[in-house]
Structures are given as C-alpha cells and as structure tokens.
Amino acid sequence: MLILGNGTCHLRPCVAIRTPFKTYLFNCPEGTSRFLPQLRMKAINVNDIFITRSTWDNIAGISSILLSKESNCLPTRLHGAMNVKHFLECIRPFQDSDYGSTKYPSQVEERPYTMESYEDAAVRVTYLPLSAPLHDSAEQAGSLNIAYFIELKSPPRRIDPLKLIAHKVPKGPLIGKLKNGEIVELPDGRKILPDDVFSDEAPKEEKSRALVFECSGDAHIKAICENSLMQKFINGSSHIDHVIHLSDQDIIQLPLYAKFVASLGEKCNHIVVNASCPRIPGVESIYRNHRMLNQICPDLFPNLHPLGWNGLVSQGDELAERDGVYVKAAPLQRFWMRAGGGTEDPILADLRDTDPGFTDNAKKLIDDIQQGSDEGDVAETYAELKAQQLRKNSTNSCEHPRVSFLGTSSAVPSKYRNVSSYLLEASPKSAVLIDVGEGTYGQLRVLFGDEECSELLCRLHAVFVTHAHQDHMNGLYTVIERRKEAMDASGRCSFVFAKRILFS
Template identity: 25%
Template sequence: MLCILPPFIFRDIILLSSRKYSSKIKSNLNKILLSMPKHPKHLGEIQNQRNKNKQKLSKFAPGKVTLQVLGTGTKGAPRSLYVFSDQSRYLFNCGEGTQRLAHELKLKLAKLEHIFITHPSWQNIGGLPGITLTMQDVGVPSVNIHGPTGLQELFHAAKKFVILKNMDISFAESNPKELFEDNVLKVQYVALKRHLEALPNEFPEDEHMDDIDISHGNQLGMNEDEKVDETTATGKHKRSKSISSYLSEDNSSTSSGKSRKRRRRKKNRSRSLSLDTSSNSSTTRSNDFNNSFCVTKDKGISMCYVCRLQPRPGALCLEKCVALGVPPGPLLGKLKSGEDVTLQDGRVVESKQVCEPDDPGPIFIVVDCPTEEYISSLIDNDVFKKYQKFAENDEDAASVVVHFTPKRVMDDPRYQSWMKSFLTSTQHLILNETNTCMGSIAVHRIQHKLNMIHPKIFPLLGDNGTKVADEEILKHDKSHKSDGNKELNVLSADTLTAIHLRPRKGLDRSEEIRLKPKEYINETLCIEGFSTALHDVESNVQISKYDEMVKEYPKVLFLGTGSCIPNKTRNTSGIILETGKEQRILLDCGEGTYGQIVRFFGKSKCDEVLSSLKAVYISHIHADHHIGLIGVLQNRRRALKHLNMEHEPVILLAPIQLYSWLSFYDHFFERIKDEYEFVSNSDLLYTGHRLNNITYDRIIQKLNMQEISTCFVKHCPNAFGIAFSLEDGSKITYSGDTMPCNDLTILGRNSDLLIHEATMEDDLEHEALIKMHSTTTQAIEIGKKMEAKYILLTHFSQRYAKLPRFNENFADNVGIAFDNMQVRMDDLPSLPHFNSALRLMFAEHYDEMEQKAMKRQLRNEKENESNLEKHKILKTQ
C-alpha cells in the first residue's frame, strides 16, 4: 500500500514516536542527558587566540599562496580544491568525504574561513555537514559559505543532527555586482544560468533539475489515521511552505512564529545571511525567500569565481641594501614600503633599486558548467573575456582555470572553443570523473597488512586508480593535452597536485600520493614475533583446506567501523549484508559510504553492487549513520541506468524523522523521491508489527528473509536495533548505537551473529554511560545474554583507530571488525585466532593505548586517595 505523506503531519508522528520511546527510558537516563557537558571550555580559548592571530596578519598580503587538489572528482571521491596561504585557507566545493581526506592529509581546517560552492548538488555540498562539525571541534569560530541562494536551508533542515553551538555560519549573498575581498583574495561572483534549449543528446543524469514538484518519496505501510488527502486545501497550503520550517515548528507557538518570521525577513535583506546555530529556538523562513529559491532550482544557477590575489610589494633584498650602504634601522622599512630614502652622505637610494618587482596578484578562475544547458551562459559572459586573450594587459590574463565541469560537457565543441579563448600559457586543471586517484594511502596501507593474515576476509581493494610508487608511470611534470590539442595546457589531477601562485613556481607534483605495497608488507614482517604469529594463524585457520566448502551466503562486508567522525583507517558506520547473489542490504550509511563501495569493489564492479542493493536500514538519525544516504541513492540510480536495468526504488527502513530530511532535500536541491520506498522502523517492532501484511510479505520476499523485526534501544530518541531471520534459517542482529539494552537481548535471542557497537574500552565505562554507548565488555555480555553464537564488535571510538584494547572477556566467539573486512558465517570461528597477530601488527598503537590506560588508572588512584584523606580530616574535625 502506497501513499504520499505530506510534511505537515510529521509533527504529530514525531511527537507520538518520542512519547513512545521516552516511556521506555528510565528516569536515571534522563538525568544523565541533563548532566552531559554542553560547552567545551577549551574551544573559547582556541577561538580567542585564533582571532588575535588573524588580526595581526590581516594587514599584510601573504607571501605564499598555493592551489592544491584535495578531492579529484573521480568516481567515489569528492571533488574539492584547497587554497592555502601562510595566513588562511579556502575551500572550493565540499563533496562527501572531504573531511576524511583533510584529516588524513593533515590539512589545517582550523584556518579554513571561507567555503565556495559552485552548484548546489550533493557532489558539491555533501561534505558540508561533516566538515563544519569537525571545524567546530578544532575551534574555528566562524565560517562564511559562498554560493547560489538557498544553501542556508541545508543547515536549517539538518540542525536535528548537525549541532553547531560553538561556531557561527554566515552565508554570503554572492551577488555578481559585488566583490568578496580580504587580505588574501578578491573574488568576483559570476552566475551561470541554465537555458532550456533543445539539445542534440538526451539530458544526462541531472534531468531532475527542472522538476520542482513538492511531492515526496513513497511511504509504505502507513496506518489509516496517518493518511492525508492531498487534494484538500489544507494540504496545498502546507506544502507551499518551506519544509525546513516544519522541522522547527514542533515546539513553537503561533505568535512567536510570526515574530521570528518578521525578524528573518529583515535579516534576509542584509549583506550576508547568518545562521545562529547556538540557539535552540525555532525560526521560520519567509515565503518570499522560499519562492526565490524554488526559482533558483527551477532555472538552475551555477556560481563561478574569478579570484585575484591581493598585490604584494616586492621583497627587500638585504644584500643590495648593504652594497649601497643603507644602515640597519627604519630606512629599510621605508624602502620595503616603496619609499625612496636619502642617506647621511646625501645619496638617494630608490626603492626599486633594492626591491624585487611588485607582484600584482595572479588570477585563477573556478568554473562549473553542470550540463550543456549552461554552456551558452558561459561563452556569452563578458566577465570571462577580460581574462582571456582579450585581456587589456598581461597581468589580467588568467594563470589557472579550474574546471569542475563534467567530461561530457567539457567535450562539447562550444566548451572547447571557450577554453581556447585563454592564452596558451593558461593552465587548465581538471577536477572531474576523468581523474583516477581516490586520495587515500592509509586505507590501502592497512589493507595490505591485514591481507597477510587472511586474503579472503581482508581482500586487496578493487580501487586501482592511485598510482604505485615503484611502477613505471608517465611523467606528470609535462602538461597533458586534450585530444592532442596543442592549444590547450590541460592538467589531470591526483590528490595533492599543486599549483603555486605565489611565489610563482607553477605546477608541482612532488607531493602527489603514491602507494608503496612492498614497503607496507616489509615493515610488518620486520616486527619481532609477527612471522611466528602469522604461521599460527595459518595453521589454526587452514584457509586452503576448508575454503571450498564454505557457504557463500549470508556474507557481511564492513564499510565503516568508526564512530562520530571518519578517520584515515575507520570510516563512519556502514555494513553490507549480502543474503544472496542479487540481494544486498545496507545497514547504516555514514558519510563516504558510496566511496567505500567503489574502493572495495572497484569502479567497474561497484555498479553491479549498487544495482543489487534492495534495502537500506538506518538505525537512528545521527549524522554519522545516515549522511551518506543521498549519495548512495543517487549513484544507485546512475548504476541502474548505466547497466540498462529497470528502475526500482530501494526499500528504506528508517526512523520516521529521516523522512522529512529526504523530502526537504528533494524539494530544494535534487530529485531523490523516486529512489526509495519508506518504511518506518517503528512499524516493525518485535512487540507487534503495524506494517500491513501485503507490504511486509513483499519486502521479506524481496530481501530473501523469513522475518525482520526492530526494537527501541538506549541511545537517543528513536534509535533502533534490528534482527534479520534469513531464508536459510540463520539470524543476524545489529545493535546500531546503544547502551546495554534488554529489548535488544530479547530481539536477538539465539542469533547466529550479533553485530554490536563497542565504542569505549572498559576503563571508560563512565564516559560510555554519558554518551549512551557500550564498552567492549558490555557488548560481549549482551551477546552472552541473547545466547548469540558469534559476536562482532564495531563502531569504535576514533581513539582506537587501528585496534581496540583486548581484555579477558574476548572469548573464542568474539571478533573485531575492520573497514573492508568481508566475512561469511563459516569464517566467524577464524576471527579470534587473528588477535595475537593483530596485536603485534599494531604494537606501537596498542602500547600507546596501554600507557594511556595506565596513566588514567594512576590518576584515578591519586584522586581516590585524595578524597579519602579529605574524608578522614572532615571526620576528625
């Protein structure tokens, strides 16, 4: 049974679900939530120091400015350009996975002040929620986002799971008639408009851009009292409003809503739109603004940026000063500032005699032409002509043009002609799907090591786009030509490809990432005792003898095993449960999940995997569990189209609150409503299904299941665990995020496999309690209580980036999950045999954890002794 759920009944459903959940939580958990720390004290100090440093440097143009490729735009990787100076940082586009690359490459997000978005598509904005949370954690006081109108709506709608209490976000109007300017850059906004002209070819992937239908994704199995007649006047009125306003009206009165609307209208007229994320009060955007953004989506706006470095006086040459007899002191400062000076003997020393030539500031242009329909606006725009061959002087000619434009559009003869309008010396840096590098060394490094333990459970990754250092490769210091065209200086990009603008050094490929598999293996084999441990694994597991008899399905692939934010070795939550050759279910979908699929299976096979994805389960609406869903849905659609397969929506099992986020994105940004059929997790509770039988039977048949049931768990409102009973009789339970939970024990009774979160080590039980997570021992105990045959621990705090701490509770049925680890049910007995080898492989990391634990224990003992002494003194008094 299908029906479309209008946004205005979300409030009632959310309140009902919250009440139902809250009745299950004990009163002491509410006290824990109230006592959780709200404002980290260290952030204020970091922010104050940062502002002081910024004020000191803001008077001077920087001496170093470099364009550096962060995400190449290849399949599965973000496309993003990092511009850094010795003072501040700028980011152009922020696709999903940007923050993980920035973390691995040690790019200083603490200095990032401005993010420029070209086109409001997920491949450009999917990383914004994650990167802003990370920037807040490192003490960034504020960030300014530039781009097409309406980007602020993304944060308003996401404020349920992107909580920015300690950082201000402002949104520049990006008016083409105005400039953005600071001490580093002058940026001119150039808006490309979409012309709905007849095209020779069928409109490609982004054909949904012209659809402003406000209806939403398919909703399965709703109760009769939850249905709404869409033809009613009330329904029409509600749908005309901003969806994100519904997210904020749950706890607001009518009068306060009107007052906030007036304030919002007034604020929208200012130079920039600021978002006060520290306030818990709800705000309602005006209909005028929403209507204007609908026009932006309908017509299509892609923002390009013409960026000129601020001029910098030539450097003072001290050797020349000494040769001319200029004494140390204030005269040197005057010469450096461009003044001529007179020496005591009457001689005049001119500034130009002792200073290098002034640097007027080179120009780079960022261009994104999403489809052929934008090309006319590009080639007819007079702004670009000022920086092409028609430039009035050499200083105005563009040094670099960065193209985010897709290959299909770049191959258009009109676009090629526009590129030829620049000087032959202009470098064209390409950031699109024609590149191959996905950007990470760490994931390959750890996989090559783990592959030594068991090549089937830890197979080498299918992504071969990152070049290997010891292979003979093309020299990249020469420009790559496009189709043999000698008029264009076209550069492909790897991660960390750089172009130095100041001082002018041009293209620099010395820092581009390269893999060194032999080095990774040799450094592991050199570890004392590892060879012996590896031999023990091989003798105990006997890979070659039993492998042929192992049943292929069900199979579990871990795409992300870390918590909160991704790091270089553990991505955020994502698990593929494979129940048959053509049946896959995705359990949670953190940021970068699609990239992990590409990385594991390779660019050619990933489409087959996505096309076999029949369902996605989201346990709760924290960002690290669902922010990658839009990317997966979009790329699954592309995979079906590429394989010429019939389009079929994926079954989406999720908390009802997620539905409003997806509906919002569909309404304001890109059409995704046809990619999923929504089933509320609360309709599958083991205490009694509310989903109608016809729909339920269709789902379990489609997924090769006998039964699917959920339960509420103790983490946040509307967090769920789930159990799957498969056709072959096996049972698999997934906890999601939770404290020890009795309902989960009941749900997962007699499971063959329990996948349970183990965020903290046992010594941090108090911290786990505050954050409503489980320790390793608590997770194992839940498995024992439900009499699970095997337990796999996952969702580790990022302090356990490589390995969690072992303890005496790690029995012979307990295993540790790693990213890119694939296990069949018959593989599970092998996992405990890996522990000794793993501990040696990551000995340095493990010793560091042990030392921290020892210091923690000593500190606690001292505190206990101090408290005991105080107690004795008080008692004697």
C-alpha cells in the first residue's frame, strides 16, 4: 500500500495498492499522472480507480490518466461513483484535441456501487455505499460516499527457476502459460505440467483485509457503523488489518467516529491520509531542480514550500506522525499488507542540501549574477553582459507587475514542468491567471505557501483561457473551489462570471 499524496502539497489524498498483477488507485486527484513515476508506477498499469466520493478533488486527474495510455491498453474501470464516465464523455473534445482525436486512447468501463463488488485474480473488493436515511431531507442525493472493503487473495504459487532449467523450458511465453496453470508443449515435443515447475514451497494462506473510506458527515459514520458486513469486525469475531481514513480531520475528531474506530479493536492499523498529515516534499525531481535554480538566482527562483526542508524522504515510518491510534502518513510511505514484505528496493527522495556540482565556469557566472562586477568595467564576454542585465532586472525594487510561471509543459506534464499556467500580479490587490492547466493550484501552494496562497486567491479577479485544451483549463474548477473557500473564510462574497458552457 503506497501513499501517493496526503493532501498537504501538490496532491489531494490519493492511495495506491500494488500487487504483482497490477495497481489499484483510490481516488485520482489533479496531478496524479505527473507523480505516479515517483512511486515507479505508470498510468498504463492503472486499470482500476476506486472513487470514495463524487467530488472534483477525487476525479480531476482521471482524464490525464486516460490520455497517458496507448490505444491498445486494457479498459480502465471506474468503481463506485456514478456518472463519472458521462462527465468524461462531455469533456472529451477538450481533453484530446492536442492529439488530433475525439476519442480517448483507452476505453472506460464504469462499475457503479450497485454492482456490489469487483473481483480479479489478486483481490476481491466489496462496495459499501454510505448515505443518509431517505427521510433525511438535509442530505442531498449527491452526498453518497462509498467505502471499499478489500480482501487480498492467497498469493499464487511461484515458478522455481531451477526446475525450469532442469526441464529445459525456453524463455518466452511458455513460462507465462505455465504460471497461468496451462499445460505447454516444448519444441522437442515434451509436455510440461504446471506442477512440474512450481516451487515445492506452499504459498502462505495469509489474506490481508483493508478498509478504505471517506466520511463527509455524521450520516456516513452512522451508515458504516450499521453496515451488515462490518458487524463481525465491530463485535470482535473477526478483524481488519488496515483502515485508511480519507475523511477530513474535523470529521475524524467527532465522538461517533472515535467510537467506530475503537470498536475495530487493537489489531487494526489506522492510517490517516488528509491535510493534517506531515507536510513533506515528496517529489524529488521538482524540488531538486528548483533548488539548483535557486542557487543560481534566488530572486527569480524563491525556495518552494515547505520552506527549509532538508533531508531524505524514504518509504519507512520515520516521517510519519503518531496521533493516538492513528498513523498520519507521509508522502511516498509504504505499508506492507502481507508479512515478509520488504524484498523490493525502497524509493528514496534525496532532498539534502548538497553541492549540485557546477563547473568552474558556471560558478563564476553565478557569482556574477548574484554579486555583480564593478559597474565601470566593460563586460569581457557576452555571458557576463547577460549576467549584469539579469541581476539588474531580478533585483529591481519595483514589486509589481510580476509574472510567475506555474507551468510551461505542452499537452501532458513532465517530472520537471507542469502544464500551462501563468500568474500575473498587476498590483498588490489584483491578480489574474492566464491559462489554468491541471495542477495549477498545487503549484500555487508550493510557490507561495498556504496562507499567502489563500490571500492570492482572494485578490484573483480573472482567469483567461487561451484555448479550450485540457492542458490549458483542467485546473479551473479546483481554483474556483479553493477561491470560494478562501473568500468564505475571510467573510467576503464570491462571484463567478463565465460563458454558459462552464455551467452546463
């Protein structure tokens, strides 16, 4: 089980379960496709996305996942929430116009919660709909949450490589067929049974259980407490190994929620993934690259938030925080769902302050930029002349107008660059965005910090979209939502004016 994002920096809460077969994603916020490689995962291997609640924060990254796949990929299944596929169909002309096609490269299959469960060779997932009683008029129809009860199946028997050598089985598709339990015929005419090459060591019958859920109110907590499947765990006749809490912290602190958590017993490992978790930079490429640019010219490339962070980000529990029975997860953190894990090399993000290894010529140019030379001297080289110009421009005492480049990548984001977005601050009281690609809000958070980002959104007066492509507009809804939250918190009214298509 891997923590892709804990809601503190670029990504909203997002969790992945990875088996030898494939990857299962729980919620898919903005920027998911950009940060999957940090955990050695690829969009092509994500065929199942489980949505705990039909909100923009949980589905905003699905379109980018689909666009990152090739046309011959397996279908992508969307579990739980309803009408997400319809939404993707509506925005299809905007999403892939960069590719010259009106169809996603990958097919989409919707599996609503009414289908009750999903099962494959590795897992069985049961859908647990959480809703308010029908007579409760205070709860709207759109408030349905879905919890997921995951049961890992027994691991398959392993192929013994020594037996393959002894039976002279050649490399290639025949080994795959043997793994699948098929009888194969070798080029010399011999027939090999799967039992002939399977390891004599029987696989462990350990079937780990996990619960992933999000509650957005009292009604959902009551619903999961009363769910028939949960009763054997509540009364102690069985136990759950891991519970992943995606609920907001104010919900987790409710007495009814605490009572439910206590009812699951002491054997349960409670993992919290929300904005109260440790704020740690979890993407090495972004922070290391920006730190190098900051050493070249701090005025043009200010340090990213969280400020002053220096160290290693590992997949262990060193950076997680313990809060009573809860473990507040850090980005990249890994939890083994079966005993005996740990054979895979851990992922390590090295964000220590180290010498970037600039050449002597580069160091001299950096010194010229940061310190400058005697103004009366004539620049000996073109590089020195450009350094003087850059120094003068970057240290100008005039704060506004000011432009911040939030993303310059085309079509899809890369490990170093986000997709198109530019912030223009005309004055201390006025700002506009030119383009608002997916992940724009996350870029604002790490560039300005949460407090200044909220103030910035309050003085954001307009968003100009140059053209309706996915990489220029998919971050718009998050910016609108976060701006409304910031305006409400400051006691001001929020208004949105747009073309009719935005509201349809």
